[in-house]
Structures are given as structure tokens and as C-alpha cells.
Amino acid sequence: MRTITLIRHAKSSWKNPDIEDFNRPLNKRGKRDLPAMAERLKNAGLTPDKCLSSGATRAFLTAKATSKRLPNHPWIEVIPELYDSCMETLLDVLQRHSDKDHHVMVFGHNPGLQRLGEYLSAEQIPNLPTCGVMHIHLGVTCWSELSEGCGTLEWFDYPKLHQKETKKQAQK
Numbered sequence: 001m002r003t004i005t006l007i008r009h010a011k012s013s014w015k016n017p018d019i020e021d022f023n024r025p026l027n028k029r030g031k032r033d034l035p036a037m038a039e040r041l042k043n044a045g046l047t048p049d050k051c052l053s054s055g056a057t058r059a060f061l062t063a064k065a066t067s068k069r070l071p072n073h074p075w076i077e078v079i080p081e082l083y084d085s086c087m088e089t090l091l092d093v094l095q096r097h098s099d100k101d102h103h104v105m106v107f108g109h110n111p112g113l114q115r116l117g118e119y120l121s122a123e124q125i126p127n128l129p130t131c132g133v134m135h136i137h138l139g140v141t142c143w144s145e146l147s148e149g150c151g152t153l154e155w156f157d158y159p160k161l162h163q164k165e166t167k168k169q170a171q172k
Contacts (some may be wrong), residue, residue, distance in 0.1 A: 002138040003103040004094070004151070005046060006117045007066065008110055010034040011130040012058040022056050022083065033131045033159035034062060038069035040157060041133065047072045049101035052093070054082035054108045062131070063107040074105065082108045087115035097143040122149040125156065132158035 010030035019025075026034065047070060053063035055078045063076045081093055090112050097104065106113070114128035121136050128134065135155035140146060 001102070002140050002143065003048075004120070004136050004138060005041070005048060005103070005105040006113050006128075006134040006136070007037075007062065007105060007107050008113055008128050008130055008132045009054070009056070009059040009062045009107060010037075010065075025057055026061055030058070030062075030130065034065050035069070036162065037131045037133065037157070037159060038066045040162075041066060042069050042071065044135075044155065046070065046103070046105075046135070048074045048103040048105040050074050051076040051105045051107060052079050052082065052097075053077070053106075054084075055080055056083050056109070059083075059107045059109065063105070066105070066107070082106070084109050085112045087112050087119055090116045091119070091146060095144050095146050099142045117153070119148055120146065120151040121153040123153045129158040129160065132156075 010026050010033055012024040012030060013027035051063045051067050051074050053060050053076050060078065067074050067076055079093055081089055110128055114125055117128065117134035117136060118125055120138065133155065134153060136151040137154050138151040140150050
């Protein structure tokens with residue numbers, strides 16, 4: 001069986017309008033939310049074989065911080081096609097992925113990432129917020145078998161679900 005964890009990049013900065021979209025860094029909220037989300041992924045016992053990331057700064061920084069927190073420190077492969085890609089492109093990349101990896105984390109962008117999660121799990125998600133996570137168990141034995149409704153959404157999480165908890169920790 002296969003497992004996929006889809007993670008939207010942490011909140012990025014629009015502070016400098018001269019920076020191209022691809023190169024936008026994380027903003028203050030993104031830097032605040034990311035460690036807590038990575039810690040929740042660690043506490044959930046997630047140990048992906050590999051991380052696939054868009055090359056965009058905000059996505060790669062999210063992947064790097066997450067990989068660093070996980071006990072197995074999975075390798076991050078930057079896939080250029082993941083930047084601002086549609087669901088079909090994401091699906092194609094995954095269907096061609098090596099079967100040696102049973103659990104893959106994908107760091108990318110909306111709306112493609114959210115649509116991929118909905119397609120695989122047959123669940124409707126109103127919004128995959130920044131730093132949001134969709135963890136899906138797949139009923140397939142190899143990546144090429146990915147298809148509509150082949151998975152079950154096991155976990156959906158995002159920073160605002162934990163806003164009160166985060167504020168309490170910040171006040172300490």
C-alpha cells in the first residue's frame with residue numbers, strides 16, 4: 001500500500017513587490033506556523049521515504065523545515081513541474097514516481113494540491129490553507145495505479161485549527 005501527505009507551503013511574504021512569485025520567502029506568520037505543523041507531523045509518527053517539493057522558495061523552505069523535524073530526515077527532491085501545477089500535472093508526476101518509496105510527502109501550491117487531494121480521496125475540502133496537510137492512505141500497490149477515489153483521507157490539519165494553543169504558547 002502507498003501513503004501520500006500533501007502539504008501546502010507555509011504563508012509567504014508579499015512585502016517586496018519586486019520579488020518574483022517563485023522567489024517569495026516565508027512571512028512572519030509562515031515562520032510561526034511552520035515549526036508547530038512540522039512538530040504535529042512528527043508527533044503523528046509520519047516517516048515518509050521521500051519529500052517532493054516545488055522549487056519555489058516558500059515550498060522548499062516548508063519541505064526543509066519539515067524534513068528536519070521528522071525522525072528519519074527524509075531526502076527532498078525538487079521537482080520543477082510542481083511549481084504552480086494543476087492537479088493533472090501533479091498526478092502525472094506521482095504516477096511516474098519510483099515504487100521503492102511507499103510514503104511520499106508533496107510540498108506545493110494551491111489550487112492543484114487541494115484538487116489532487118480531493119481527486120485521490122473523493123473528499124471535498126473547502127480550502128487547503130497555507131501550511132495545511134492532507135494525509136491520504138492509498139489503496140494501490142504502485143504509484144502508476146493512482147486514480148480517482150483510490151485513497152482515504154486520514155488526516156486534515158492546518159494551523160488555524162490550533163490557533164488558541166499557539167497563542168497560549170506565545171504568551172508564556
